[in-house]
Amino acid sequence: MFQRILYAILTSLLLWVAWPPNNITPLLFIAFIPILLLERNLSLSGEGGTGKKIFLYSWLAFGLWNIFTTWWLINAHWSGLLMTTLVNGALMALVITIFHFIKRKLGNQRGYIALPFLWICLEILHKNWDLSFPWLNLGNGFTENVEWIQWYEYTGAFGGTFWIWLVNLLLFSALTAFQKSKNWSSLALRLVLTIIPAVLVPIQLSHLRYSNYEEQGEEANIVVVQPSIDTYTEKNIMSNEEQAVKFLRLGNFEMDSTVDFLVGPEDLLTEGTYIDKLEETSPLKLYKAVVGQYPNLNIVSGATLLQHYSTTPTSPTAREYNNTEAWYDVYNSAIMINRYDSIPYYHKSKLVPGVEMMPFSSVLKPVLGNLISSMGGTSNGLGYQKSREVFTSADGQFKVAPLICWESDFGEYVTEYIRKGANLLFIITNDDWWDESPGYIQHLHYARLRAIENRRSIARSANTGVSCFINQRGDIIQPQPYKKPVAIKGVIKANTELTYYSKAGDVLGRVSLFISGFMLLFAFVKGYLKKVNSLAQR
Template sequence: MKKNITLSILSGLLLWIAWPPTPYTTFLLFLGFVPMLLAIENIIQSTATGKGKKIFNTAFLGFFVWNTLCVYWVYNSLKIIGPLVAIPITLIPYALGPLLMAIACWLYYRMRLITSRALSLVALVCFWVGYEYLHQSWDLNFPWMTIGNGFAISHQWIQWYEYTGVYGGTIWIWVVNILVFLLYVGLREAQVKTLRVKLVSAFALVLILPLGFSLYRYYSYKEAVNPSNIVVVQPNIEPYAKEGIPVYTQIKALTDLSDSIGQPNTEFFLWPETAISQYIDEDHILGSNHYAQVKQFINKYKNGNVITGGETYRMYDKRTNETASPMPNGGFWDHYSSAINIENSSKVQFYHKSRLVPGAEALPFGNVFSFLKPVFEHLGGATGAYTIQEQPGVFYSQSGIGAAPVICYESIYGAWVAKAVTEGAQFIAIITNDGWWENTSGKDQHLDYAKLRAIETRRWVCQSANTGISAFINQRGDVVQQSKWWVRAALKQDINLNTEITFYAAHGDYLPKAGSVLAVLGIVFVAIRRKRILA
């Protein structure tokens, strides 16, 4: 038993060492699951009782180690709402992810009881992909640890994400790990030489062909020249002290930084999430002093636009929709975490953040647990307060350029960002704070994951982060410019706009959808066979 626990922990450590932002260790993703598979195999082949429970516990331990070491920084971003709230919410990524991963391994064991090892391993990949898609789609979503994200630090290896998205990487990692596992088990079980030769050949092909194609695509890819000058601003305002700084002073810092490098042909200035830290009434924004201050700045740039984050709302005399919440003094309102586009006209465009952080920004299964909203509000949290937008948005400049506004956490949702591209976005504008995470690997992982969105859609990514890291990423996923952490900065870049639609952007998450269907069929198959055996 101790040997299996050691193997499980070893898997967790290997996957952690391989994970962004650690450089030069990505190759360990191809070996990280092998010790876990060996531990599961040892339990299956043993004479012990309660094998299913042992497999679940062993798998959970290793995956808990991996997840905790990779996303330890989550607690920093939540501690402002108090330990009574932050600690249970932190369990979403720390424990829920490993729980679902362990269930996938337990289902693999159940499949092994009724079919061959080879077929069960195919089912394991489907169960895993199904778990990842579930963890991206339901109210407790946290797809940060989707395995395909692990290649973000070595983006040259996965240029074919423009066809598959990150789930292609998930499948690739699992197939290589399974082949290594089968080779090792084959030596241990003294399998015939011809079978080992076939496994070695399959391993070489599965590893080399995708890697070779990706490197060829990376070095041969050429961007069509279609320049647009963009400025990203990093004001470096302490997020916990924002409310104590006059909004006028904060906006002036942003306009001064923008002016310091802006040029006559600059078309977009990107300011970070919550750059305007005071509530703005969307229906009366033209009368807002904050809007007037931004408008006075942008008037100097003929084709200029400011994309900024802000807290906005709409008020109603009576409840006109399901999302409106009652106000203490009567009436109703919708409250948004927004991106706002301000240009040289009276037109103002809004986008409302749609992918909210479970617990911190949205109450999971809110219809069931709506009675808990007052508790979160009393403790200082924003849970359940934001109203979302059901579809991605695109901001259009007066010259017709389309920008995909992406707010913080949304940048890890490949299909969501890709859908904005199919709606006309020619580049991706990520606005984020990232100061909540402090100087941890969270900010680095967030930037690394943005590289994947560039490859999937073949769009430049421009990221403005309050405290860093702000950056420009080209269509191959290369970080062309980036700021340092915790400094006041502004960067400008001539990016190339793109109107071509990649296969992934056009078809979205077709791989995990197919894998989820197969996973459900596998679960039904296991349940039916188990029922027959018990009968």
Template structure:
């Protein structure tokens, strides 16, 4: 019956559309129908099976592109509000990359044989997702494992595997259900049915065991969270810098208690219409204003975001821009600044930058792209980054400062936490996306970072969702959208490392090795054929 269905061209297009829809509605905040993720690939795999013995790779590519285009637009349409160019990149280019990845899987499977179907798909797709965390066009928002963000009780084992473990689970389950459909027989005697049940249930059981055994207790540490609710399309760049800072500090005055040790304010909320010279930071008026308020807070620290710059007499990185009047190079940063009891504020720069907005890809190889992008879009081009993951330390308490987009990079946060971090502090401004699934997805993904690192997550957003997330990924407190708010909360510090922090994205590395082995095997067969 299945063979008759996929013989018709219209049915194959409908199956591709079905895969796109299932991928979309199973994703966080665009449906939240998480169980459907275990079936979402099956229609597309059925389409691929039709083309297995046919030389119509381009036809398969088009149908796969349709499925992934629906997936990309259906889950990330809100990017358009923040960046029109970024939206087109997310929709068209990312769909293209996904379709090409699926095509590579098809071509390898066709040449090496259907018996390698599962291993090839797993290695090829996980290699793509792993690459998407690390290359110039990085956009890992749609990593398959992110789908479990609202179901953290299912994936407590992310503390071992990271988010790629979820991607692996999804692919294996889809492959098994695909086998069940193309080889229907008595379910109780069907090996694939028994395997499906085991691979579905065992991870859930492991997650339950880890959930119950994981302690949420630690060293008490009180934080005050500020949500200024300043419109990023209007007030943020119209109101005076002093007025905005005063509002934030007044909110902090209300939120701070005698136990508060750290106040956390959002990304780029310190003098948002200005770039702050890092070397001259102590000379700025706000330095003294902040310290006056800190004196009222029993010297609690302040973590706040700002746009900063540094001047060099040499080209420090690809982001350094030569300024003729200064006869020097200037490098801009999206920074976290910690004001504490030390003489000089501490600064850590954002390292995972938003493509197109904060980073122009491939400028190291093609420097002219930077100038071209600035002329076309305006702005200052690429920002500078840190050379390695860094953390802050205040009164012997260490924590990871995470700015906005960085929070979807599990491997990056794991490297930060490995440096001794005891909790994760995310500062962000999600208001660019308006009241859409975007800021909700971003908040949900932070729950996965909590599990991966066994750390509490505290989150301060300008106009998105601020909140507290436990090391189990449970939401303990969260604010509403488009509301000026502040609160304090006592989290629990934890210095224990997880296996994921030690091993990193080992699943990704194994997938790349496996992909490489399949490519080598294919090349060897080509040489053998030529020799014969």
């Protein structure tokens, strides 16, 4: 039992140490070997309840990994860490348990073939269901080594997940073969012919692409502002006008007639403003005054917008105002202001479970409504829009994807903007919820994957940091210190070409769903037929 617990803890520690920002990335290639050894030992033990034991030991391993890697969620609310530990840890353990079931029914070879695809299915789930949490998707683990993963422009981050599992399984196979034969020459041959090439060939190809890639597109002059307004104190007492003044004052230090965009963070205008009265507010009048000085300027920032309904709405997120039969929706939005009268806006659509949307609301709202309210959210959830919105600059030259907060963590979701013509990515976020912790660093680095997948330059405005630019190779440019009020000016290129990933999306994900479904169905059918034959022979 002690050895099994040790295996579980070792996997969790290896994954944690390998994960950003620790940046001992090569450990990802061996991190799953202990849990594979654990599963193998339990399978060979002949003990009863093997599947249950595999699940529990795996839950220990992955629950600990979630705690070690995302402990900072407790800075926003303790329930966030609890949910990732219990739910995400259990789902990861379930993947290992399903793999064990397939291996037992279909044989070792088919089981190990199925495992990487099963894990990718979990990552697909985390991009699409009500408890979405793609934070620990394995392909994110290479974000501090973008020279290794330039081929994400073809595979997306799922390619990294598959790569990690492939190398782990090759090493595990070599190790178990050596345990049986004690043949050093056979082990060396495996290393030279399969394992070393499996690691080095993708890295070498990626380095070549990284070295030879030339950024594409017209140059855009961007000023990014990091206002550093404390989320827990200042935002509660500062008016929209005061926040807008601070934003514009910082931006003014870098402004001139060549600037195409002035970018501010998520939720910069905290007080809710009705959409039909947006132009009448003092912050927007301040924005318009600045645009009057620079006719080609476009100002993009976050805002809390409200939508009033004159009749009972069909929107599932609408709420009633103090039992007055007046209804409204609340949105976490991005707005753009330029010389034209109309103000385009986009409502955040990938909402954070718990704080911004009630997962499985019909079931959980009666149970967790009060808890959600105590976290600063609402059991009604925020409103959202079903389609992506692209902002077009005043001169028509640039088309911007306004990604709000963790929308930048969803690879295929971002491609929807690209296919709508976006040639620049703006990420506006407020990472102050987690304080000075690995959380804001991880979030910064995950954005680099979107730049590589789509070969799109990024301007990133984070309320308290890290604000920066990211080029089309995924390099971070001019990163700013955390909690420093600052504005930076940079030139990034607006690429219009589509990568394979931008056009096709997560092909590897769809292949994984097919293979996993087929393997699982095959295992059930074979198990059922075996049981029927056994009964017939009695």
